[in-house]
Amino acid sequence: MQLPRDVVIGHGSLSHVPSVCSDLRLGRSALVVTGIHTGDLAGQKVVSLLLESYEVRTFVAETISMKIIREAEKAARDVDFLVGVGGGRVIDTAKIASFNTDRQFISVPTAASHDGIASARASVPMEEGSASLEAHPPIAIVADTEIIARAPHRLLAAGCADIVSNYTACLDWELAHRLRNEPVSEYAIALSRMTAELLMKNARTIRPGQEESAWFVIKALVSSGVAMSIAGSSRPGSGGEHKFGHALERIAPGKALHGEACGIGTIITMYLHGGDWREIRNALQQVGAPTTPEELGIPDGTAVDALLMAKDIRPERFTILDMGLSRESAEHLIGMLYEE
Numbered sequence: 001m002q003l004p005r006d007v008v009i010g011h012g013s014l015s016h017v018p019s020v021c022s023d024l025r026l027g028r029s030a031l032v033v034t035g036i037h038t039g040d041l042a043g044q045k046v047v048s049l050l051l052e053s054y055e056v057r058t059f060v061a062e063t064i065s066m067k068i069i070r071e072a073e074k075a076a077r078d079v080d081f082l083v084g085v086g087g088g089r090v091i092d093t094a095k096i097a098s099f100n101t102d103r104q105f106i107s108v109p110t111a112a113s114h115d116g117i118a119s120a121r122a123s124v125p126m127e128e129g130s131a132s133l134e135a136h137p138p139i140a141i142v143a144d145t146e147i148i149a150r151a152p153h154r155l156l157a158a159g160c161a162d163i164v165s166n167y168t169a170c171l172d173w174e175l176a177h178r179l180r181n182e183p184v185s186e187y188a189i190a191l192s193r194m195t196a197e198l199l200m201k202n203a204r205t206i207r208p209g210q211e212e213s214a215w216f217v218i219k220a221l222v223s224s225g226v227a228m229s230i231a232g233s234s235r236p237g238s239g240g241e242h243k244f245g246h247a248l249e250r251i252a253p254g255k256a257l258h259g260e261a262c263g264i265g266t267i268i269t270m271y272l273h274g275g276d277w278r279e280i281r282n283a284l285q286q287v288g289a290p291t292t293p294e295e296l297g298i299p300d301g302t303a304v305d306a307l308l309m310a311k312d313i314r315p316e317r318f319t320i321l322d323m324g325l326s327r328e329s330a331e332h333l334i335g336m337l338y339e340e
Ligand SMILES: [Zn+2]
Pocket: 114, 115, 162, 237, 238, 242, 258, 259, 262
């Protein structure tokens, strides 16, 4: 199991980045990977804080692509460790570049939009859609709630939906265990499920612009990431609802955030598992996440296609969507999302 060693979450915690680096004895030189907007927001501040005791280079990743990752790797070879300051794409770029160059990286998220801020996996856009790559988890996570609370609420709501999806991911994993004899980790399942339960219980308290909300969601995302580290795979955080999410990203690119698409998938697969899908839907509504394709500007027919396509994404990962879904039932499932 590879786990993060230091996790710092709180108001103004950005200022702890240098002390975390020295605690972990990561070396003398750092590459700060950041975005354009997130660079203004936090990246430049981290650079100036680190400059007091480290040699620092900056790499601005405008977006994520294999080409940009290769460039980041080239820059990473000249330093001892990496610091990713930004949203999901920046963190994933730093994660893959550090993994491929055998260096540690620190995750400094500026939003709480998905569990990649603490996990070993990274998603990279490929020609045939995004691919999830195995990398390593961050050696440390520094999450400044002041910055995260100021990010658009849509991002935090998507992060909540990504946590809620742990429920169905665990059900799918248990199903694969019963039907396919796939090994499961009870510890990983218990932690992943507890994280989703705590979030559901506190869904009403998740509010825009509140540091307490940012703090709560970040802790849950870190704990989801740890569950995946314990499992040694993304199984406890990614099942059929994620396959639906990936399919939707593929056929309606740029419409839904990762967590938003997976949240809608969670309502659907929870229904298929015979669970309380209305409770999932209520929780998503409470945190402000979408529960229908319409809210994302996606036609229902496209969502039906995504649902039918989902089982072919990572086909080796068995889920409830492999149990024989017809077009007719897919249409019914999408229609169900609009039920009063
Ligand atoms: Zn996810």
